Amino acid sequence: MGCFSSKARRKFPGHEDPVLLASQTAFSVSEVEALFELYKSISASVIDDGLINKEEFQLALFKNRKRENLFANRIFYLFDVDRKGFIDFGDFVRSLNVFHPNAPQEDKINFTFKLYDLDGTGYIERQEVKQMLIALLCESELKLTDDSIEIILDKTFLEADVDQDGKINKSEWHNFVDRNPSLMKIMTLPYLRDITTTFPSFVFHSEVDEIAT
Amino acid sequence: MRFTSFPRPASLNAFDIISFSRDFNLSGLFEEGTDGAKFVSRAHVSNIISKLEEIANVVSFSVRKKDCRMSLEGSREGVKGSLTIAAEIFELTPSLRVVEVKKKGGDRVEYEEFCNRELKPIIDF
Numbered sequence: 001m002g003c004f005s006s007k008a009r010r011k012f013p014g015h016e017d018p019v020l021l022a023s024q025t026a027f028s029v030s031e032v033e034a035l036f037e038l039y040k041s042i043s044a045s046v047i048d049d050g051l052i053n054k055e056e057f058q059l060a061l062f063k064n065r066k067r068e069n070l071f072a073n074r075i076f077y078l079f080d081v082d083r084k085g086f087i088d089f090g091d092f093v094r095s096l097n098v099f100h101p102n103a104p105q106e107d108k109i110n111f112t113f114k115l116y117d118l119d120g121t122g123y124i125e126r127q128e129v130k131q132m133l134i135a136l137l138c139e140s141e142l143k144l145t146d147d148s149i150e151i152i153l154d155k156t157f158l159e160a161d162v163d164q165d166g167k168i169n170k171s172e173w174h175n176f177v178d179r180n181p182s183l184m185k186i187m188t189l190p191y192l193r194d195i196t197t198t199f200p201s202f203v204f205h206s207e208v209d210e211i212a213t
Numbered sequence: 214m215r216f217t218s219f220p221r222p223a224s225l226n227a228f229d230i231i232s233f234s235r236d237f238n239l240s241g242l243f244e245e246g247t248d249g250a251k252f253v254s255r256a257h258v259s260n261i262i263s264k265l266e267e268i269a270n271v272v273s274f275s276v277r278k279k280d281c282r283m284s285l286e287g288s289r290e291g292v293k294g295s296l297t298i299a300a301e302i303f304e305l306t307p308s309l310r311v312v313e314v315k316k317k318g319g320d321r322v323e324y325e326e327f328c329n330r331e332l333k334p335i336i337d338f
Contacts, residue, residue, distance in 0.1 A: 038242070061241040071237045099239060116228070129227050136234045142253055142311070151306045156227040182223075186232045191243050 015050070016090045025097040027195070032093055034195045039092050052087040070135040074115050099189045108187035113173050123167035126157055220280045222258055222304040225311060229303075250328060252312045258302050261312060265300055268331050274298075284317070293320045296327065 018032040027035065042060045043052045052060075057079070058072050079087045079095040087095075097103055098111050114120075118128045130153060137144055144152075160168050160176040168176065177183050231237065233251060254261055258281060265283055269276045274285040274296075281303070287296040296319030303311045314332065316324040 071234055132231050133227055136231055142251055148306055148309060152227050159226065183228050183232065186237060189239055
């Protein structure tokens with residue numbers, strides 16, 4: 001009894017019981033197990049220690065471990081719930097859960113607020129939005145002049161920053177997202193609903209059932 | 214007398230653009246391939262649409278369009294079906310439009326060739 005758990009725990013320090021994780025998230029037990037397959041391959045890609053470090057996360061996201069960038073850093077930071085410097089399996093499942101189609105909209109909106117509040121002051125400041133825009137433009141094929149950037153910022157803050165104090169607070173953000181629901185599109189990964197079919201190459205059977213019998 | 218209303222593009226704000234970031238796309242964890250190309254253009258929406266229709270004509274692709282969305286479909290059936298490309302036009306600022314181009318069907322190599330051969334040369338349209 002508990003053979004699977006303790007064997008997995010030895011190799012994967014962050015491993016958690018799939019049944020427990022399934023009960024706390026929108027994933028089913030077999031979906032958590034499918035995520036574990038994904039987690040195993042990501043966590044072994046640079047250092048085979050059962051944990052996902054920043055390089056491995058970057059590699060998994062865009063196949064390029066040298067590519068430091070603002071967003072990968074922010075997302076890693078948010079996935080690494082206790083600021084340990086790495087993502088364990090529990091972090092992985094709970095963070096991906098926010099992107100599940102069935103996750104509460106509230107959680108998705110809060111995630112994006114934290115994501116864009118670069119310095120964690122509790123406000124999304126104009127300067128932060130400018131910084132993200134510039135970072136994004138550097139990495140993409142879009143080329144914009146400084147003037148265009150200012151026009152876009154003006155337009156955005158005119159709509160979002162209702163009390164016109166130069167920054168967007170949480171409640172302004174919620175209202176802004178309500179009026180612009182397409183902003184939440186990035187917070188849902190439809191494949192998370194069918195994750196067991198997303199990985200047809202993973203032929204696995206439920207170890208949980210094995211323990212039960 | 215026939216009235217044609219100009220298609221009205223959706224207006225993008227700073228956060229829309231930020232979400233375009235390929236890096237803020239966790240689907241990279243699950244799938245291969247790029248998301249789609251985006252170009253900035255000073256041209257009016259109607260001119261962009263005409264230009265894309267022109268390209269489609271040259272390569273004998275059929276065009277379907279609705280508002281600011283277009284679908285260009287090739288006739289040559291490949292193993293992966295005919296090449297289908299979707300284009301959507303957004304407004305960024307009063308003087309700038311963004312055109313987003315994505316592959317909707319067909320072979321990836323053929324799609325990339327199409328983008329390089331037909332689209333890139335006229336990018337600043």
